[in-house]
Amino acid sequence: MNHPFDSACALDSVGPGRYRGHAPAAYWNMAGPFGGTTAAVLLRAALLEQPDGVEPVALTVNYCAALVQGGFEIDVRPQRSGKSVRHVSVELVQGDAIAASASVVLALRRDTWSCQTAKMPDVPPADAVPAMDAGERLPWLQRYEFRFVSGAMELQAQPFAEPRSARSVLWVADSPRRALDHLSLAALCDVFFVRVFQVRGTLVPAGTVTMTVHFHAAADEIAAQGDSPVLGVADAQTFTRNFGDQSAQLWSSRGRLLATSTQLAWFKA
């Protein structure tokens, strides 16, 4: 039986650069599926007809409207293919309207000088941190193991009297476990709860409008992580006039920065 993440990324070819997929019930969120699987299926479509060795280095996903249950189509259009870098544009159409789009930068990565200036936080190992009880209400929460080191979300009926820190540090993995790849890494970048909930301590109408992922690890380095949890660090800089940002880092268990992301989420009131 397929892992639910692979089922969520399943695509059938229906023409040149055109694929058909299905909004994944197993990853359903409050309105539509978890944005991480949408990011992953758009990325997968961009990769399907690429030559061997071409890997994603950057992905921007624009969430134009909530997906509804049922099928969708994805159109892939190469924009430019240079010697070492390729640009691809992808659109997800549901019911004659664009529900999501992505731009993907791909490259053949070679060994170069390297230098990691960011430092992984000093945290206990994943198996020393208890897993969050995901409850049974939201399917997508059950598709991940969340082990909060700090900044677990506390929700109340009323907002906190003073805004709290936007920072969360957690070990996170697919549930059931699945070997990490670029697709699941893209999805993991969207696994952090909307920062406006975190800072205010209450739910407000909100949703991510755009997410950008930078992949800092190549396929062999990502594969080395296997199915062990990655360390996620999420934070935010500002919330104002309907929009708040979020930045995230995803670290391998050995302290390698695998991916970073930023996103902008709309919120109301």
Next chain:
Amino acid sequence: MNHPFDSACALDSVGPGRYRGHAPAAYWNMAGPFGGTTAAVLLRAALLEQPDGVEPVALTVNYCAALVQGGFEIDVRPQRSGKSVRHVSVELVQGDAIAASASVVLALRRDTWSCQTAKMPDVPPADAVPAMDAGERLPWLQRYEFRFVSGAMELQAQPFAEPRSARSVLWVADSPRRALDHLSLAALCDVFFVRVFQVRGTLVPAGTVTMTVHFHAAADEIAAQGDSPVLGVADAQTFTRNFGDQSAQLWSSRGRLLATSTQLAWFKA
């Protein structure tokens, strides 16, 4: 006479959603024009046919190939227009090939709860910091006033023995001065020298492949800055296998976070 930045953003309508512009000699860099003006002209095209009050909140620019001297065309395609958020796709074509593309998120911004969690660095005022001598070699350097508080670039024939900090803090303004708007703010997000030069202390073949800007200030808040320099903070997290990242903040002189950006730059060797 027009400000050179406005000339760089000038577009003539040549059909529905189609515009003609010109690669700006006044902003020429080593190969092609400064990426900031390319970002600005793509953003301007996305804004041209929007209703009053609609403002940019996010912009991702993909640099597919260096622009060459001469004209270009820009195609604007609305992807989805919701009640409060709009998504627009933009492509810049030169010589029958896509040289740059952008996705733009637009919104009508309203007053909401707000909270700025990021803090502006404590720095001397702009007029207490000497301006860098931009030399006469690269036109685009002469279009900006760079006042480095820390992390001014030091270039040598040979790389530093040990990598240095990727962080730079500087006051920066258009030269000649120009009142700040969303377009110049987008361009300013690309004004930081490629971080791989900064860390290694030497020039290597390099170029930005993608940049994402989040606008945290609305038009009235940006206008309040006038033509005073903004404080830029640039940093990086990692450089590996041909790619290095960059994050940036742009602060108003009064400590308001106006925009943040991330980019990924290709480098060789």
